[in-house]
Amino acid sequence: MSHTLIISLADEVYTVLTRTAKQIGQMPETLAAQWLKAISQHLTDDPVEQFIGAIKSPVTDWADQHDAYLGKMVMETMQAVDDKGETE
Structure with a gap:
């Protein structure tokens, strides 16, 4: 199951996101979702x-x-x- 989320980002956050996405050949939306998934796993799996x-x-x-x-x-x-x- 997936959900759509619309967020506003500060310019400096958006710049890092788009630059990084371009460097690795991904869409910024895809990379943002991966980052959110990674941080949520870190928060729930903190040893x-x-x-x-x-x-x-x-x-x-x-x-x-x-x-x-x-x-x-x-x-x-x-x-x-x-x-x-x-x-x-």
Whole structure:
């Protein structure tokens, strides 16, 4: 089953969408649908979601920003390894 959705996009979003669609040889509508499908799967299949609320923390945006926090931690760990040649 499919549904038709009419949306208004900001110029900068539309520009990225149309440029990317042209580069990969797809219609912007098709690419937009693929992007929406991908983000919806990411939101429903988030492996960290089961831990949201399980730990008390002063960090109030963990649920929305966990990927950014984990990425920052990985980058800091990689930098420490690069700087010292070992993990801390």
